[in-house]
Amino acid sequence: MNNRETSHNVKERKEIFKTSSGIEIKQFYTHSDSEQFLTEDSSAPGEFPYTRGIQPAMYRSRYWTMRQYAGFATAEESNRRYKYLLEQGQTGLSIAFDLPTQIGYDSDHPLAEGEVGKVGVAVDSLEDMETLLAGLPLDQVSISMTINSPAPILLAMYIAVAKKQGIPLTEISGTIQNDILKEYIARGTYIFPIAESMRLITDIFQYCSENVPKWNTISVSGYHIREAGANAVQEIAFTLANGIAYVEAAIASGLDVDDFAPRLSFFFNAHNDLFEEVAKFRAARRMWAMIMRDRFHAKNPKSLMLRFHTQTAGCTLTAQQPENNVVRVAMQALAAVLGGTQSLHTNSRDEALALPSEEAARIALRTQQILAYESGITETVDPLAGSYYIESLTDEIEAKAMQYIENIDDMGGAQKAIEKNYMQNEIQDSAYQYQIEIERKDRIVVGVNQFQMEEQAAGGLTYVDPEVETKQKQRLAFLKNRRDAGKVTKTLEALRTASGTNENLMPYMIDAVESYATIGEICSVLREEFGEYKQSVSL
């Protein structure tokens, strides 16, 4: 019996109903639509392939980590914001760095002009990192750093601060994003060519597996791929394909899969289509477990578990009637929690207008707290399991994403696919399609292409004082005058020499940051030795 016969000739709103990924949605679902669930995967939460969650009790034992991404202006101001957020009940920190830091330029570099302290905090040297982390209990709060190309340098600084605070490296836990492949695909803060970047990443895997065992060495990110325009299927397909590339690179460098795989983590987007998003998270967990077991023969159950952070979708926020964004964020956060996220960032309602204000950031955190403490969705694990629709979507997303991964394998893997602009072009096509749908009103965005109204300009927006740039440059100049220049040169030259060998560069990075060499100086040595990535764009 198909849906047409059961519809009693009722005229429906649309010819075809589809998810954001183009999966056709039926009028209703029955048990015959969720075959894989019924026959192949009857796992419980905490059991392979972890479709229902990586832990048996999930939020019944502990809520997700409420981790709001924050950072702006100077290290001092950001440090104050972190302490405020912890006082407000936030349970983890997430550091946003400004663009010069993320691209390996000091605040006094000509390309840094106008960007210092804007989208995150400016960190030039260990001195800034000491200020940024001052008074934060590094052995109690887990800190996530959104840093990619210069990830080994920021990790080295974190290690240096921990050493100064007398905390053993075996006790510190935190995350670096360290996912360079999605920078080439979608986010844009690359520095070095792909092969050299992959070497830095595997150096980190190896160094941490021996010295900083609780560190999350990478956060393989679909978030930015989705923000750039990908649909749900493309988001997990490209992310897992990148994950495969990292595992292959680490194994090729001589590591055993179970030595580093338990420390891999992921980062996904929570978009508008509630059920598709929940199914996406479930499909991603199942796929990664299968990939790690069957493709890489991982033995440690922790190597098979896809742990992930989620952020609500910034690209869905509207500048029009921005208060409505509070509702969008709440629904997206609901999807993340129903999907079993380990940590969550909820966006502030004013993000299509400016940097988040303190009030907007607080409401965003409160949204998570309401979901956790008031909604009841945390009281049982994976509450949507067994829904014919959810299980069917989970299977379909898995099948479609697997097809993409096979295509990428056929091209020779994620690195090769990126060089051919494959993912970039797929994402651009989806982004353009999405825009056309909005303009044709095939897709309604409340307040943007329907239900508009006359509005006054929003007030209370956050501005970063241009003085921040001047002050940061002064601090940097002062540091350069004070430090032991001979030691800086010596450690930088040692790094240069090691970069031409197979040696792990992490110890050299730590020496360099401890001599107060700056990010710009360290990256400049590596730029000279490794060269720089050149983007090629085909529209």
Next chain:
Amino acid sequence: MDRPIRVVIAKLGLDGHDRGAKVIARALRDAGMEVIYTGLRQTPENVVEIAIQEDADCIGLSSLSGAHNHLFPKVTRILRERQAEDILVFGGGVIPEMDIPMLLDSGIAAIFTPGTTTESVIRFIKESCKR
């Protein structure tokens, strides 16, 4: 015969958010214009150089990192210095309403904020770049 309108779409500064810039570039191309997309990390000097070399009619600037107040007016200033102020400049991105008057005063012809349709950008360019 008139040649098509030539547009340079540029990502200024270190910002990597290029979804909007690429969507606009493609929409303008589909509307019959010749589009040169610069890719990421352009300085104002670069952008002006490209626009002059390519004999562009207009330049579209994109920034979502908050550097617009610093970088957009630099483009119009350099265009004036090089006697190329006939090239029309417009901008887009996450730009707070209160910054817009200053940007318009500096010679930017229009600022498009989130939610703008590609159709309205196309219309604006066609009306402003009548040759």
